[in-house]
Amino acid sequence: MEKWAFVSDFDGTISKKDFYWQVIDNYFPEGRELYTKWKNGEWNDIDFLAKVFASINRKEEQITEDILSIPVDEDVPDFVRRVQQAGGDFYILSAGTDYYIRPIVNYLGLEQVTVFSNKGVFRDQNIQLEIDPNHWSYSERYGIDKAAVIRRLKEEYDIVYFAGDSEPDSHPAELADRTYATGALPDILDEKSVSYVRFRRFNDIAADLAAEGRLPK
Structure with a gap:
């Protein structure tokens, strides 16, 4: 399997x-x-x-x-659970900070979701980033090297799917087994001649994975 x-x-x-x-x-x-x-x-x-x-x-x-109060794609909670029920693991990979991602994950009631992102802490009434330049996923430009994370995951998994929307996502997109692209990412990947599947919301991705047989219909 x-x-x-x-x-x-x-x-x-x-x-x-x-x-x-x-x-x-x-x-x-x-x-x-x-x-x-x-x-x-x-x-x-x-x-x-x-x-x-x-x-x-x-x-x-x-x-x-x-x-x-940040608006989230309403399909996401159901999509994550469907992935997990089908035997997949779900990861969030962000060049933002886990300071705001983890509370939203918890608010949505999602469990066993691993977050790869820049560490953030509350200090002096602001969000301060704490980035370790010696960490294996460090990037001088983004804080976190998304491509490095995908490389490591591909050592553990037979198939790695990826979804993104902007320039930082173009780098992991080149390594994923299949990339789902929205926002500015499709044009960027076209310029790089990197294949992708365009999506608008996560139900579009679910339908594609169901057609493949990865998710139950």
């Missing part, structure tokens, strides 16, 4: 809104100019996120409230 896993990005893939936009919209309007500089290549991804997350200046209770 094949051992398989489904790995998903979080922001813009599981969630419908990136957490950094939640912060910029609510507390850090200056972040819009910083966002432009980031997209122009003047800032590394992880430096941009660290600056935004360190610009909240609110009590932890307010931050938690903001986290749990």
